[in-house]
Amino acid sequence: MSSQVTLEKITNLCKRRGLIFQSSELYGGFNGFWDYGPYGTAMRRAVEATWWDYMVEQRENVVGQDSTIICHPQVWKASGHVDQFADIMVDNKDSKKRYRIDNLLEQQSEEVLAKVAELMGSETDIGKLEAAFETKLQEGENIDSVLLDAKVIDPSTDKVGDWTPPRQFNLMMQTYVGPVFSEENKAYLRAETCQPIFVNFQTICNSTRQKLPFGIAQTGKAFRNEINPRNFTFRSREFNQMEMEFFCHSDDSMDWYNFWRDQRLAFYSDVLKFKPESMRTHDHDKLAHYAKAAMDIEFEFPFGWGELEGIHHRGTWDLSQHAEFSGQKQEYFDQARNEKYIPTVVETSVGLDRLMLALLCEAYDEDEAETAKDGKEVEGRVVMRFPAIIAPVQVAILPLSKKLAEGARELHAKLKPFFRSEYDEAQSIGKRYRRQDEIGTPFCLTFDFDSLEDNCVTVRERDSMSQERVAIDKLANYLMDKIRG
Numbered sequence: 199m200s201s202q203v204t205l206e207k208i209t210n211l212c213k214r215r216g217l218i219f220q221s222s223e224l225y226g227g228f229n230g231f232w233d234y235g236p237y238g239t240a241m242r243r244a245v246e247a248t249w250w251d252y253m254v255e256q257r258e259n260v261v262g263q264d265s266t267i268i269c270h271p272q273v274w275k276a277s278g279h280v281d282q283f284a285d286i287m288v289d290n291k292d293s294k295k296r297y298r299i300d301n302l303l304e305q306q307s308e309e310v311l312a313k314v315a316e317l318m319g320s321e322t323d324i325g326k327l328e329a330a331f332e333t334k335l336q337e338g339e340n341i342d343s344v345l346l347d348a349k350v351i352d353p354s355t356d357k358v359g360d361w362t363p364p365r366q367f368n369l370m371m372q373t374y375v376g377p378v379f380s381e382e383n384k385a386y387l388r389a390e391t392c393q394p395i396f397v398n399f400q401t402i403c404n405s406t407r408q409k410l411p412f413g414i415a416q417t418g419k420a421f422r423n424e425i426n427p428r429n430f431t432f433r434s435r436e437f438n439q440m441e442m443e444f445f446c447h448s449d450d451s452m453d454w455y456n457f458w459r460d461q462r463l464a465f466y467s468d469v470l471k472f473k474p475e476s477m478r479t480h481d482h483d484k485l486a487h488y489a490k491a492a493m494d495i496e497f498e499f500p501f502g503w504g505e506l507e508g509i510h511h512r513g514t515w516d517l518s519q520h521a522e523f524s525g526q527k528q529e530y531f532d533q534a535r536n537e538k539y540i541p542t543v544v545e546t547s548v549g550l551d552r553l554m555l556a557l558l559c560e561a562y563d564e565d566e567a568e569t570a571k572d573g574k575e576v577e578g579r580v581v582m583r584f585p586a587i588i589a590p591v592q593v594a595i596l597p598l599s600k601k602l603a604e605g606a607r608e609l610h611a612k613l614k615p616f617f618r619s620e621y622d623e624a625q626s627i628g629k630r631y632r633r634q635d636e637i638g639t640p641f642c643l644t645f646d647f648d649s650l651e652d653n654c655v656t657v658r659e660r661d662s663m664s665q666e667r668v669a670i671d672k673l674a675n676y677l678m679d680k681i682r683g
Contacts, residue, residue: 203562205500209430211580212238212558215637217590218431230427230435232551237590237637240618242438242554244588246417249440249548252465253415260413260442261406265394267387267419274370274386276523277393277516284366286331287425288345290352290359298425299364300328305353313348317341329484331364371421371435387421391439392545396516399445399541400528410530410541411446411454417550429501431551438550445541447532448514454544455491455511462495462507462546471585476560478503488515495548497556506556507548514540557584561638582638583661586681591639593619593677596630598646606645609655609670616674617681635660641677 212218216235220227234242254260274280286299303311303324315322318341320330334341342363352359371387374380388394395414402414417440424435431437446454463479466472475498482492495507517528517540531538561582586592593613597606600623610621620639622630627644634642644656655673658665668676 202564203500203559205430208500208555208558208562211562211582211636217241217558217637218554230424230433232431232434232436238554241557241584241588241590241638242550244590244618245553245557246438246440246550248469248588249465249550250415250417252469253413253440253442253546257413259408259411260415260444261402261408262415263395263398263402264418265388265391265398265416267421268373268375268385269388269394269397271385272523273393273397273520274389276519278519279370279386279389279393280368283370283389284368285425286328286335286364287367288364289362290355291362292357292360293352293355295352295354296425299331300324301426301428302350302353303327306350310348310350314344314350317344317348326483332366335364335366367423367425369422369424371423388419389422390420390441390547391416391418392441392443392547393516395441395443396520396528396543399517400526403530409534410532411444411450413442413444415440415442417441429499429504429555431555432499432501432504434551437552439547440550440553441545441547443512444544444546445530446544447535447539448542451511451513451542451544452490455509458544458546459493459509462509462548466495469585470557470588472497472556472560476556477506480505486512486515488513497552497559499556499559504552506552507546510545510547512543512545514542516543517541557588558582579632579635581635581660584638584640586640587683589638589640590618591620591634591637592617592641592681594630594634594639594642595619595621596627596634596642596644597623598627598644602645602647602649605650609643609645609673612670613674613677617677631658641680643673 215237217238218232218234221231221233222228254262287296288299288302289296303314311322315327318327318330320327331341345361349358350361351357370389373385373387374383375385376383395416417438419436420439421436424433427433427435444454444458466477467474478496480494480496485492489511490513491511493509494505496503497506521528528540529538530541561584563581563583564578565581566578595606595610595613597603603623607621610619613619631642640660642658644658646656649655653670654667655670656665657668
């Protein structure tokens with residue numbers, strides 16, 4: 199990530215170029231919800247397609263599904279979401295502000311944090327403190343006065359708050375199915391895309407005749423009633439997930455866990471071209487009782503390190519829960535082992551919107567480009583250095599003059615079936631280059647008067663700004679080689 203990037207610059211660029219902007223902006227916006235404009239939609243679809251190709255299309259042991267957003271309510275009862283899927287929150291009676299406990303603690307001084315840790319019998323690490331609050335609430339311990347006794351500051355007032363007792367706030371979004379708004383008709387928008395995969399395991403196993411080990415992948419919307427959505431698309435109330443659940447025998451599960459960990463790291467470095475210093479891994483210290491291992495792949499955003507993807511060893515927990523709540527067996531008969539067992543699951547789960555934000559931050563750069571403007575030799579430019587495979591526009595066709603529009607549009611028509619392309623004839627060629635740089639277009643093709651004679655165009659590369667004359671009949675292969683690497 200460039201040292202010049204800030205979240206403000208990213209949000210401004212996204213609004214200016216129609217990448218991402220707040221939902222319902224006409225009515226003042228809706229916190230925690232984001233709309234994708236033409237360029238943002240093109241890029242997000244490309245990122246999702248790249249993930250799908252890497253995780254499903256290139257493999258014989260992973261298949262896909264697309265489930266409904268609303269499932270039977272018992273799905274979420276079995277998964278634990280109805281009873282346990284909650285954030286810890288507190289309110290300041292004076293300021294009327296509500297905070298998630300980890301967000302509030304992150305904004306305290308070392309002295310205050312140390313006092314909270316002492317009262318909670320924990321270390322000052324925010325994650326461990328949050329876990330301590332969760333444990334004590336579940337065990338019914340009285341921690342009502344901890345924030346008051348530690349003199350925790352309200353960030354909105356810089357004064358010690360009159361804090362309510364910490365309490366858990368369920369993140370499931372509720373709705374109703376049917377004509378009557380009653381408890382019997384209550385349902386939930388899915389909080390994650392993986393649970394329908396577990397519910398459909400037996401059906402997919404039987405219909406595809408897949409043998410273990412194999413995986414089921416899904417992408418799609420998920421919803422969480424976040425207390426405090428923040429940091430642009432990093433924490434939203436509606437978001438897209440890309441998940442894969444890999445079913446295997448418990449004896450082989452740690453080998454598969456390590457395999458998928460390495461595969462996911464390779465995806466970021468080899469396919470999406472993240473720099474090594476932009477990413478790190480973090481193994482979980484505290485594991486769920488059913489898990490053998492869990493780790494996060496983290497990215498350094500302008501606001502600090504944040505989770506991008508989780509790799510989880512989920513054991514047999516999910517299938518066992520659904521077997522218990524549904525009364526239907528979730529066992530698999532392994533002919534090779536002559537054994538019947540509930541499969542162990544290894545999960546990879548990444549948020550598409552967080553990944554989009556990480557790509558925007560990683561790609562953002564400011565440098566200088568040659569110009570003839572106002573007698574200057576160079577001027578500053580903002581350039582998004584997206585990998586060509588996921589750039590919203592891969593190829594821009596720019597006629598040097600509007601008189602050349604016919605030939606340039608014919609070229610555009612030839613390339614459009616193969617690349618995300620754009621035709622642009624408005625303003626000077628220099629301004630068009632800058633515009634394409636800001637949306638991250640890796641290749642600009644200038645159709646000039648010589649093109650009418652030699653059937654060639656000038657290909658300008660975004661990152662090096664080098665220019666090369668290429669024959670029109672060889673352009674498709676030339677660009678394909680460049681984009682596919």
